[in-house]
C-alpha cells in the first residue's frame with residue numbers, strides 16, 4: 531500500500547497491516563511464539579526469532595510507526611528506557627560527549643548521569659530553548675544532542691530548528707524524545723531530526739496497559755540499533771506488540787480529545803488564586819506558545835501547575851481528588867496526577883530539582899478520556915478545600 535499518499539488518521543489504521551489479512555483476519559493476529567520453523571535457512575541473519583525483532587507483530591509495528599513518523603524505519607523495544615538505553619549505548623562510545631537538554635525524564639537523567647558516566651561517556655546539560663547558550667566552541671568528541679519535544683514536567687519546548695541546525699553544523703546526531711507530543715501532534719523527523727524516541731507506554735499505546743518503547747529514523751541508523759538490540763536483548767513481547775498496534779489505531783481520536791480537554795483544564799487552572807504557575811504550551815503566556823503553535827497540531831494532554839502553599843498542600847490536593855488517580859505515567863484513558871518532586875524526578879536530589887525548576891508544590895496532570903467538565907469539577911472541589 532502506498533502509505534505516503536494517505537492522511538495520518540488513515541495510516542494509523544492501515545499502515546503496516548498485512549494485506550490481505552493473515553487467513554483473512556481484519557485485525558492483526560498474535561504470533562505468541564519465540565521462534566519460527568524454516569527448514570531451508572542456515573544463515574544466522576535470516577533466522578526468525580522473536581528476540582531479533584522479526585516476529586510479525588513487531589514487523590507490523592515497525593512499518594506503522596515509520597509511516598506515522600515520516601521516517602524510513604522504526605524499531606520497537608521492551609520499554610521506553612530499553613529504547614533509550616539501547617540508543618545511547620549503541621551510538622556513543624567511551625570518550626564521547628553528549629549535549630543533553632536539562633530537566634529531561636528522570637529515568638533518562640539517571641541513565642546519563644549514573645550509567646553512561648561509568649562507561650566514560652561524558653555529558654553536559656544545556657538550556658534547549660536558548661541556542662546562544664550552547665557550547666561554542668563545541669567540546670571535542672561531542673557526538674549527540676538530545677532533547678525532548680516537551681520537557682517533563684515543566685513542558686518547556688526546545689528551539690527545534692536551532693537543534694537541527696546546530697547538529698548539522700557540528701556533525702552531531704540529533705535525537706528527540708517525542709513521547710509527550712506523540713507523532714499526532716508533532717513530527718520531528720521531517721523537520722530534520724535524526725532519531726525520534728518514544729515511551730510507547732504513554733500516548734502510542736494510550737491505555738496504561740503496556741510497557742513498550744519505539745525509535746524512528748533512517749534505515750541505516752535503525753539497522754544499527756536493531757543489531758545492537760539483538761545483542762542487548764530488549765525486544766518487545768508479541769502480546770505487548772499486539773496491544774500496542776491495537777492501541778495505536780485510536781491515537782488520533784484520543785489525542786484530539788486530550789488536546790481539547792487539556793486546553794480547557796489549563797484555561798481553568800490559569801490564574802487560580804491557589805496556584806503560583808500553570809505550565810501548558812497552549813496558554814498564550816507560555817514562553818514558547820508561538821513556536822509550539824507553529825510546529826504542533828495540538829498542545830498535548832499534559833498540564834503542570836505549582837501550588838502556592840507548597841508540598842503539603844500538593845499532597846492534600848492529591849488526596850482530595852475523586853476522579854483523577856494518583857499514579858505515575860501519562861497518556862492513558864484515565865486522568866492521572868503525580869507530584870514530580872517525589873516521583874518523576876526521583877533520580878534528582880533537592881538541589882538538582884531546584885536547579886531544574888521543579889518545585890515541591892508542583893503537580894503534573896495527564897488528561898485521560900473523561901469529560902472536561904467532570905475533570906474540572908474534580909480539580910475545583912479539591913482546590914476549594916486545601
Ligand SMILES: *Cc1c(COP(=O)(O)O)cnc(C)c1O
Pocket residue numbers: 609610611612635637638678682707709710728729730731732741742743
Ligand atoms: C515514561 C517516559 C520514558 C520511559 O519510558 P518507559 O516506557 O517507562 O520505559 C521516557 N521518556 C519520557 C518522556 C517518558 O515520559
